[in-house]
Amino acid sequence: MGRVVVDVMPKPEILDPQGKAVASALPRLGFTGFTGVRQGRRFELTVDGPVTDEVLATVREAAVTLLSNPVIEDVVRVAEVAEAAEPLDEGTPA
């Protein structure tokens, strides 16, 4: 099974209200030293077979047609990945 990841971020010139909310919550919880937060989205698309160039081309098209709105967002990554995203071992609350 093949897997393609698509990352979408708000355009730099667009105010990111969600990122701003996270940025203001961080110091309240003692996580200081961060000058900004931008919040984007990650999509994982899976296919039955291998990830061919054709699959990647289709994903790129879907990324700019449905997964993102080019008026407000940029597709910053379309790439094959081996595994689904997994939680980090370190830093997970006990």
Next chain:
Amino acid sequence: MSHVAAPPPSPTRSATDARIGVVTFPGTLDDRDAARAVRLAGAKPVSLWHADADLHGVDAVVLPGGFSYGDYLRAGAISRFAAVMESVVDAARGGMPVLGICNGFQILAEAHLLPGAMIKNDHRTFICREQRLRVENVDTAWTHEFRPGDEITVPLKNQDGQFVADERTLDELEGEGRVVFRYVGWNPNGSRRDIAGITNAAGNVVGLMPHPEHAVEPGFGPDGPQGPRTGTDGLRVFTSALNTLLHP
């Protein structure tokens, strides 16, 4: 697409012959209020269904407010690909009057019938208030009955209401007089240049975030000069469309 825009109205046509469609998507909330506004304006409301590409011979279309598909992905992003939208886009390009209210405006933007996009309100919270607006373009299919500079009050309720577009697009909208409604007194969501509603170049497609369909009947609208709940400023949006259809 086999659908064609509405036939030209005949000279003998009466108000009640004018059919204005109201589309229901999964998660639409204000379809009944929109249909009621159409009826109170004197036209016949026709229910349209998102999965049905047939516009059932309507003369105009309203995309009402709500949270279609739960605003998943982006507000309006999934509804834009509904079967009915292909027909709405075709009809709009053919000159049919189309109005998008709130989520309907978001859908029109996602469908590229109107420029720009709506993002989360700058204050990041849902807002519900009686909002003052200035009508700046009275040449659209939906604003004929206003006078330039009229100030109206209609309810506003949204979470993703912040209108954004790049500077070039904003300059173009201003330069071509395509800003139809502008927030007055207070900008409730951080929209660029206080823009509450816009139109396409032809003036048949209008989108706005506030809700004219909630200000159409005394007793159920915002506070007005005659007292609490008496505001009916929104009705003129729908009577404008009716007049556009009767006297094209």
